[in-house]
Amino acid sequence: MGYVLTGATLIDGNGGAPLNNAAVYIEGERIAWVGSAADLPSAAKNAKQIDVSGKWLMPGLIDAHIHICYNGSDSVFTLLEKHRDDLVLEAVDICERTLSQGVTTIRDVGGEQYIEMSLRNAINRGFIRGPRMKLSGRVISMTGGHAHFIAREADGPDEMRKAAREQIKAGADLVKLMATGGSATPGQDIHASQLTVEEISAVTEVAHMMGRHVAAHCHGTGGIRNCMLGGVDTIEHGTYLDEETADMMVANSAQLVLTLGAGNPELESYPLSPVQQADAERRKPMIEQGVKQIRKTIALARTKGIFLGIGTDAGGNPLAPHQFAMARELELLVENDLTAMEAITIGTRNNAEVLRWEDEIGTVEAGKYADLLLLDADPLVDIRNLRDIAAVYKGGEKV
Ligand SMILES: [Zn+2]
Structure with a gap:
């Protein structure tokens, strides 16, 4: 069955431009599909839709x-x-x-x-x-x-x-x-x-x-x-x-x-x-x-x-x-002249590579674990917004 988180601005962990009005379709522990909410596949349309518009979604x-x-x-x-x-x-x-x-x-x-x-x-x-x-x-x-x-x-x-x-x-x-x-x-x-x-x-x-x-x-x-x-x-x-x-x-x-x-x-x-x-x-x-x-x-x-x-x-x-040690860590990267996007990429995708676990975690992509962080405010505008947590999902389950 699964569910869809829809409407958030997505920072997928790869460092590219954020995707507005995104949808992430989660089946069991994993991400089944991710993209623009307008392109949601028919299988996902029948799943439960959870509106998270006005929020920012990124990898855990x-x-x-x-x-x-x-x-x-x-x-x-x-x-x-x-x-x-x-x-x-x-x-x-x-x-x-x-x-x-x-x-x-x-x-x-x-x-x-x-x-x-x-x-x-x-x-x-x-x-x-x-x-x-x-x-x-x-x-x-x-x-x-x-x-x-x-x-x-x-x-x-x-x-x-x-x-x-x-x-x-x-x-x-x-x-x-x-x-x-x-x-x-x-x-x-x-x-x-x-x-x-x-x-x-x-x-x-x-x-x-x-x-x-x-x-x-x-x-x-x-x-x-x-x-x-x-x-x-x-x-x-x-x-x-x-x-x-x-x-x-x-x-x-x-x-x-x-x-x-x-x-x-x-x-x-x-x-x-x-x-x-x-x-x-x-x-x-x-x-x-x-x-x-x-x-x-x-x-x-x-x-x-x-x-x-x-x-x-x-x-x-x-x-x-x-x-909030990890949030602080990314704040200090920004204090050392990295952009907020670079800091987030290091704290998600790069770290997955450090752990030799990049096949399963680190970015919001189909096939990976649905380990997600939902924020109330834009971390790209102010990296301290990483402390403004609306929800955390691990393996598709809301913590
Ligand atoms: Zn140590």
Whole structure:
């Protein structure tokens, strides 16, 4: 039977001009037909018509870098002291909130005790509501490396191979490496490289053999270089990209997943706890420096034609709550001189490619899942209208 959403202005995710008075015919979980309402095929005319005129329809957002098991407001050390059941129950709430904020798919790049695998199972079986998921399982770091307190620590190619295979055994769709220091780990130098080319290559070899892609956390230039020599598929953050590493990324067809909100937290929008205030104080110089640096990196990446994805890093530190984080992320792309349309395309179609899921999600096209975001106001006029949500559909079902 199905139903038709009719009359909205459609932004299909491909970056072309919006289509006025569009119709999207949904049968079961998938889009059966999309086009101008005037051209609606006869099969769709008999289906239930839902008038959404005066609204904007676009693909559900995809967050290409998130940590769904962490709330993004407590310190990681507090989280690690919590009972696993408490983490699980809060993560259920985070899943539901993420979806209700228009994010229909996520790529989790650092989980906790494989809770994220159970969340995915529960969502797929309909026990709880949440986004579609691609998951890395535990991050892999060197002994004492970035986020070592949640990582599978490994040293040397043999151990790295085993660590990667453990994640895949647990159900991982990709493998996540920590190739440089990170600011969320106190006392670290973000410029320091933390994995050798040999170690990285060992992981990409076994991951690719198993059909998985490899993502690597990188701030410093040396880490990006090592990752390109080692065959990594996606650079996460990529803060200190330079000419040479940008050229290497293009040559390798590697993708850059920016995370702007994590480096530029929206501190004004919610009351900060004492833990958050302390973290904001500690990271203040890093944040100021990082915002300036990432502007250069984005400009360089665009000049070189590097494929861009985007993620929130929500949950990744105590100043990264799951609160309209993806909307904020696209707002920050616009602040960095991208058009609203470019930002939306990166947050939908491009991110589907980052997730290796572009056949099924990321654009409003026949055959794909009916993962849709309906807005009350035009996001092309003001990208902040992404927070003005009228409805979210996942697999054709209104959330
Ligand atoms: Zn992260």
